[in-house]
Amino acid sequence: MTTPLGGYQNEIYLHGLADQVPPFTVDTTKLADSAREILQPGPYWYVQGGAGSGATMRANREAFDKWRIVPRMLRDATARDVSTSVLGTTMPAPVLLAPIGVQSIVHEEGELATARAAGSLGVPMILSTASSNTIEDVAVANGGGPRWFQLYWPNDPDLCVSILSRAAKAGFTTLVVTLDTWTLAWRPNDLDQSYLPFLRGTGTAIPFSDPVFRSGLAVAPEQDIPAAVLKWIPLFTGTDRNWDALPFLREHWDGPIVLKGIQHVDDARRAADAGMDGIVVSNHGGRQVDGAVASLDVLPEIATAVGDRMTVLFDSGIRTGADIFKAIALGAKAILLGRPFVWGLAHGGEDGVRQVVRSLLAELDLTIALSGHHSIAELTPDSLTRVA
Numbered sequence: 001m002t003t004p005l006g007g008y009q010n011e012i013y014l015h016g017l018a019d020q021v022p023p024f025t026v027d028t029t030k031l032a033d034s035a036r037e038i039l040q041p042g043p044y045w046y047v048q049g050g051a052g053s054g055a056t057m058r059a060n061r062e063a064f065d066k067w068r069i070v071p072r073m074l075r076d077a078t079a080r081d082v083s084t085s086v087l088g089t090t091m092p093a094p095v096l097l098a099p100i101g102v103q104s105i106v107h108e109e110g111e112l113a114t115a116r117a118a119g120s121l122g123v124p125m126i127l128s129t130a131s132s133n134t135i136e137d138v139a140v141a142n143g144g145g146p147r148w149f150q151l152y153w154p155n156d157p158d159l160c161v162s163i164l165s166r167a168a169k170a171g172f173t174t175l176v177v178t179l180d181t182w183t184l185a186w187r188p189n190d191l192d193q194s195y196l197p198f199l200r201g202t203g204t205a206i207p208f209s210d211p212v213f214r215s216g217l218a219v220a221p222e223q224d225i226p227a228a229v230l231k232w233i234p235l236f237t238g239t240d241r242n243w244d245a246l247p248f249l250r251e252h253w254d255g256p257i258v259l260k261g262i263q264h265v266d267d268a269r270r271a272a273d274a275g276m277d278g279i280v281v282s283n284h285g286g287r288q289v290d291g292a293v294a295s296l297d298v299l300p301e302i303a304t305a306v307g308d309r310m311t312v313l314f315d316s317g318i319r320t321g322a323d324i325f326k327a328i329a330l331g332a333k334a335i336l337l338g339r340p341f342v343w344g345l346a347h348g349g350e351d352g353v354r355q356v357v358r359s360l361l362a363e364l365d366l367t368i369a370l371s372g373h374h375s376i377a378e379l380t381p382d383s384l385t386r387v388a
């Protein structure tokens with residue numbers, strides 16, 4: 001007997017009896033290559049590219065290879081449960097969809113398709129401030145699914161409060177504040193093509209539909225997109241933030257607050273001291289500081305230091321179920337899935353996202369079972385060995 005998550009494997013084999021195969025590969029390490037065949041270079045590289053030489057992107061992957069799972073036998077893992085609860089949100093597995101902006105560059109339905117897929121699986125999605133669709137439309141598409149909101153923190157307080165109140169009203173329960181991208185890094189792939197989607201008004205649906213933002217414009221955004229974009233960019237890339245600014249968010253957000261982009265143990269401690277509910281140990285998928293440390297390499301120390309005081313989440317480099325296993329074993333309560341689900345979106349919209357997420361959850365479930373575990377609570381550093 002397998003649980004529903006691992007059962008996706010049987011479902012795929014059974015479809016084979018009717019000569020049906022998955023519409024694109026279920027090998028989640030091959031998705032970027034296969035997406036390259038169907039996307040234009042601009043969108044493909046915007047998603048795939050990292051900062052600078054790509055050293056941190058590569059390091060994120062290599063870090064996973066330094067750890068290996070050590071399977072245990074004869075422990076009857078037929079009955080198991082990989083579901084969990086994070087900051088009051090229950091989920092079928094310790095996986096959330098990372099905040100990814102401008103999703104309409106890979107599929108016309110953009111975040112709406114992602115929201116439908118996530119909602120149908122009960123997997124939480126984190127909506128980016130740089131969404132191609134409005135907060136309200138994404139909430140409708142997500143239906144009864146769990147949803148969190150990611151803030152690119154505008155340095156206009158009225159606009160910030162307006163966006164936060166819209167998110168709360170639309171049923172987004174946890175706030176994820178991204179700290180590592182107050183300006184975009186040097187990204188040669190995009191610079192060589194002069195490709196920056198939101199300059200064309202993609203990924204600006206949230207400010208453009210905001211009453212406070214609109215009231216500050218001479219003409220409606222629809223009538224003069226470049227003018228509205230130029231007004232928005234300096235607002236959302238405000239560079240003037242420090243730790244003293246956090247109480248403002250607490251004052252204007254009722255639910256849990258999570259800081260995304262933490263890589264140093266002292267910053268993690270500081271977040272805990274500031275009363276934050278959680279952090280995402282993340283280097284933005286190697287898209288910001290080229291040459292920065294791999295996110296997985298800093299996870300164990302951070303989880304040990306603050307894991308008993310706050311919720312430690314992780315992203316950057318997760319590509320397989322085994323990667324999820326390793327990040328959880330090294331102290332993450334759950335992980336954020338990044339580029340892989342965007343490739344699913346590119347391949348097949350809502351169905352494509354669902355295929356990628358189900359594949360990863362099935363692989364995680366089977367990895368947990370075959371290595372002799374019954375729940376994610378049983379995954380500890382003892383489940384792994386370091387080989388490099």
Ligand SMILES: Cc1cc2nc3c(=O)[nH]c(=O)nc-3n(C[C@H](O)[C@H](O)[C@H](O)COP(=O)(O)O)c2cc1C
Pocket residue numbers: 046047048060098099100101128129130150178260282283284285286287315316317318336337338339340
């Ligand atoms: C195309 C793209 C857009 C992104 N947009 C955002 C964003 O709007 N807000 C944010 O906090 N992170 C954003 N991220 C970073 C992701 O949330 C996540 O940290 C990263 O993708 C994890 O790395 P991985 O894709 O290598 O797993 C973006 C990442 C990509 C690839």
Ligand SMILES: O=C(O)C(=O)c1ccccc1
Pocket residue numbers: 100101102130181198203284287
């Ligand atoms: O590209 C990114 O990594 C990102 O975070 C972003 C920022 C602004 C708009 C869209 C995406």
